[in-house]
Amino acid sequence: xxxxxxxxxxxxxxxxxxxxxxxxxxxxxxxxxxxxxxxxxxxxxxxxxxxxxxxxxxxxxxxxxxxxxxxxxxxxxxxxxxxxxxxxxxxxxxxxxxxxxxxxxxxxxxxxxxxxxxxxxxxxxxxxxxxxxxxxxxxxxxxxxxxxxxxxxxxxxxxxxxxxxxxxxxxxxxxxxxxxxxxxxxxxxxxxxxxxxxxxxxxxxxxxxxxxxxxxxxxxxxxxxxxxxxxxxxxxxxxxxxxxxxxxxxxxxxxxxxxxxxxxxxxxxxxxxxxxxxxxxxxxxxxxxxxxxxxxxxxxxxxxxxxxxxxxxxxxxxxxxxxxxxxxxxxxxxxxxxxxxxxxxxxxxxxxxxxxxxxxxxxxxxxxxxxxxx
Amino acid sequence: xxxxxxxxxxxxxxxxxxxxxxxxxxxxxxxxxxxxxxxxxxxxxxxxxxxxxxxxxxxxxxxxxxxxxxxxxxxxxxxxxxxxxxxxxxxxxxxxxxxxxxxxxxxxxxxxxxxxxxxxxxxxxxxxxxxxxxxxxxxxxxxxxxxxxxxxxxxxxxxxxxxxxxxxxxxxxxxxxxxxxxxxxxxxxxxxxxxxxxxxxxxxxxxxxxxxxxxxxxxxxxxxxxxxxxxxxxxxxxxxxxxxxxxxxxxxxxxxxxxxxxxxxxxxxxxxxxxxxxxxxxxxxxxxxxxxxxxxxxxxxxxxxxxxxxxxxxxxxxxxxxxxxxxxxxxxxxxxxxxxxxxxxxxxxxxxxxxxxxxxxxxxxxxxxxxxxx
Numbered sequence: 001x002x003x004x005x006x007x008x009x010x011x012x013x014x015x016x017x018x019x020x021x022x023x024x025x026x027x028x029x030x031x032x033x034x035x036x037x038x039x040x041x042x043x044x045x046x047x048x049x050x051x052x053x054x055x056x057x058x059x060x061x062x063x064x065x066x067x068x069x070x071x072x073x074x075x076x077x078x079x080x081x082x083x084x085x086x087x088x089x090x091x092x093x094x095x096x097x098x099x100x101x102x103x104x105x106x107x108x109x110x111x112x113x114x115x116x117x118x119x120x121x122x123x124x125x126x127x128x129x130x131x132x133x134x135x136x137x138x139x140x141x142x143x144x145x146x147x148x149x150x151x152x153x154x155x156x157x158x159x160x161x162x163x164x165x166x167x168x169x170x171x172x173x174x175x176x177x178x179x180x181x182x183x184x185x186x187x188x189x190x191x192x193x194x195x196x197x198x199x200x201x202x203x204x205x206x207x208x209x210x211x212x213x214x215x216x217x218x219x220x221x222x223x224x225x226x227x228x229x230x231x232x233x234x235x236x237x238x239x240x241x242x243x244x245x246x247x248x249x250x251x252x253x254x255x256x257x258x259x260x261x262x263x264x265x266x267x268x269x270x271x272x273x274x275x276x277x278x279x280x281x282x283x284x285x286x287x288x289x290x291x292x293x294x295x296x297x298x299x300x301x302x303x304x305x306x307x308x309x310x311x312x313x314x315x316x317x318x319x320x321x322x323x324x325x326x327x328x329x330x331x332x333x334x335x336x337x338x339x340x341x342x343x344x345x346x347x348x349x350x351x352x353x354x355x356x357x358x359x360x361x362x363x364x365x366x367x368x369x370x371x372x373x374x
Numbered sequence: 375x376x377x378x379x380x381x382x383x384x385x386x387x388x389x390x391x392x393x394x395x396x397x398x399x400x401x402x403x404x405x406x407x408x409x410x411x412x413x414x415x416x417x418x419x420x421x422x423x424x425x426x427x428x429x430x431x432x433x434x435x436x437x438x439x440x441x442x443x444x445x446x447x448x449x450x451x452x453x454x455x456x457x458x459x460x461x462x463x464x465x466x467x468x469x470x471x472x473x474x475x476x477x478x479x480x481x482x483x484x485x486x487x488x489x490x491x492x493x494x495x496x497x498x499x500x501x502x503x504x505x506x507x508x509x510x511x512x513x514x515x516x517x518x519x520x521x522x523x524x525x526x527x528x529x530x531x532x533x534x535x536x537x538x539x540x541x542x543x544x545x546x547x548x549x550x551x552x553x554x555x556x557x558x559x560x561x562x563x564x565x566x567x568x569x570x571x572x573x574x575x576x577x578x579x580x581x582x583x584x585x586x587x588x589x590x591x592x593x594x595x596x597x598x599x600x601x602x603x604x605x606x607x608x609x610x611x612x613x614x615x616x617x618x619x620x621x622x623x624x625x626x627x628x629x630x631x632x633x634x635x636x637x638x639x640x641x642x643x644x645x646x647x648x649x650x651x652x653x654x655x656x657x658x659x660x661x662x663x664x665x666x667x668x669x670x671x672x673x674x675x676x677x678x679x680x681x682x683x684x685x686x687x688x689x690x691x692x693x694x695x696x697x698x699x700x701x702x703x704x705x706x707x708x709x710x711x712x713x714x715x716x717x718x719x720x721x722x723x724x725x726x727x728x729x730x731x732x733x734x735x736x737x738x739x740x741x742x743x744x745x746x747x748x
Contacts, residue, residue, distance in 0.1 A: 021411065040696075040699040040701055041695065041696075042699075042701050044703075045702040045703065045706075047683075047703065047706070050685075069693070069699060070695040070698070074670065074671060078689065078691060078692070079673075084689075086687045187706050249525060266577075297386070299453075304388070307420075312461045313422075316459075317458075318452070318458055318459065321412075321414075321415065321448075322416060324443060325414040325443060326730070327414055327438075328418055328419040328702055328705055329418075329419065329420070329421065332419075332421070332702070333701055365738060
């Protein structure tokens with residue numbers, strides 16, 4: 001008995017897009033889905049109720065950050081991450097792999113695991129595939145990730161191959177260490193950089209280990225968009241139809257559409273929340289830097305087509321004022337809007353899959369929004 | 375026809391406390407009332423809906439800040455402050471007097487008005503009593519304040535007397551300039567420092583001018599609490615029973631109770647919102663610095679007696695984590711709680727007035743909360 005179950009509802013006629021339902025211990029999720037990122041046990045600036053209002057059924061939280069602060073033991077004492085942050089819908093935790101490898105000179109990789117220094121206080125830590133599972137078990141997310149090495153881009157074939165082999169050994173160790181399989185589903189992560197044969201091999205060998213879901217990692221790390229789409233397209237060909245596929249850390253509007261077309265079911269990205277806090281919003285006609293002067297006297301919503309709380313109640317002029325005055329409400333209103341924009345986009349994508357009109361949806365979206373490599 | 379009407383519902387038997395209803399163009403307000411401060415057209419970290427949920431029927435906003443940014447002309451174009459910030463209940467604007475005088479060497483006072491430099495960009499401005507009314511008319515708050523000089527403390531008798539005379543001349547000029555009397559009620563501000571005869575004279579001469587309400591200004595600026603209470607007590611004796619009295623900038627829990635006992639109906643203070651953002655909350659057993667280490671593993675609400683959203687849904691441990699991690703939600707949750715704490719305190723005070731038990735209420739409150747000069 002696994003913690004989650006993926007029902008493939010429908011395949012789109014003209015693309016590899018899939019409509020599905022992901023059943024988790026904390027509710028069902030229609031896929032394809034975008035997961036807002038709650039790095040430190042909170043989606044920045046949002047309450048759980050606001051997340052529900054924008055239509056979020058699953059969020060992501062970061063193991064690396066929670067391990068360092070407040071610590072997984074404390075969250076376990078609180079009754080787990082759901083209870084700690086008062087979120088009763090599904091949660092996915094990453095493995096910390098990407099964060100730890102992003103530390104650069106502050107970390108050292110061995111067969112056993114990774115030694116690194118905390119970005120908060122410089123303290124020394126050692127994470128192994130087993131330790132990461134122990135932490136993720138303590139946090140108690142519905143979906144958890146294997147510890148992986150996220151190779152840099154560009155990297156030569158030999159490096160990426162060794163890194164992939166290490167990731168595969170770590171996936172096995174993590175799977176063996178995972179005890180709470182009935183409440184938490186452990187995903188394997190496909191690595192292999194931008195090398196087709198490595199991606200294929202990694203996918204096949206992970207599928208042989210039989211995980212309840214598969215992630216595609218190591219992308220959106222500097223490579224060209226078309227190369228990323230190619231790797232995604234290739235990788236999903238080797239993943240089973242009856243398991244969910246998650247493209248890690250990807251989430252611009254264009255990337256979501258292109259990812260779905262290539263058979264991806266789940267996405268996460270800090271983009272909508274991060275740019276919101278800096279005064280940039282996503283609208284049906286493209287990005288808008290609402291904090292800029294041209295919007296000072298625009299008494300219209302951020303996006304006239306949007307149904308979010310922000311667009312129903314406040315003008316660009318007011319939101320721009322809040323940004324100029326460094327008011328917390330600015331970040332709140334822009335975050336609500338950007339997350340709602342992406343959940344509405346995913347609703348539109350799912351509807352288009354139902355009608356076998358995803359390519360029309362895409363061309364109409366790009367025509368209005370503009371396709372930008374962002 | 376004036377914009378507001380004050381109905382005195384009941385006088386408490388043992389004190390000068392008054393139960394009343396203040397009718398405004400944007401709804402009725404039960405008094406005594408605490409008004410949350412929304413300096414820059416937003417109560418920091420809060421939405422209008424959240425303010426309603428904590429029971430706020432009137433908020434204060436600052437003319438000085440809005441004049442400088444985004445400018446009263448822009449807010450007028452937006453349809454006024456209510457519409458600009460999407461708040462359909464009552465608003466009171468101060469006159470900017472206190473803010474301008476707080477600028478110290480950056481301002482110069484003459485009979486005509488005050489020249490000062492903006493704290494934002496150093497630009498030069500000149501405010502007169504007439505200009506302030508023009509600005510407040512553009513903002514469109516239900517209750518507006520005369521431009522006054524807020525004398526420093528301590529200040530010698532001669533200075534304070536001259537300052538009071540200037541404030542009286544400016545009150546007259548403001549009253550003559552005020553055009554929108556049917557939608558906006560202009561209050562006179564009693565000054566006079568800590569000199570009994572000056573307070574009495576200022577009150578009497580303002581009452582002769584017949585304002586729809588009276589403010590007590592220039593207090594809580596460094597004087598001893600007992601001296602402040604004495605001045606309030608003395609001043610309210612010279613104010614009419616059929617008009618509301620507003621004690622400006624005062625709002626610690628103890629000050630609210632002591633002010634009500636001395637006949638005050640309205641209060642405002644940045645204290646609850648400001649300390650909230652710094653990680654300090656008001657509870658039935660006193661102040662709590664929730665960001666401090668002792669609360670790291672307390673899986674209980676900020677205040678077990680509180681009915682606010684924060685206390686119903688989140689633990690001290692979680693809120694402490696949010697503060698340590700510099701998360702926006704920390705400020706939000708603490709602000710909601712502190713404002714609800716004060717609106718609940720005012721509800722308790724009003725109930726105690728009804729029952730003629732305000733002094734018992736006070737002693738019970740102090741016994742639990744502790745009386746602190748804060």
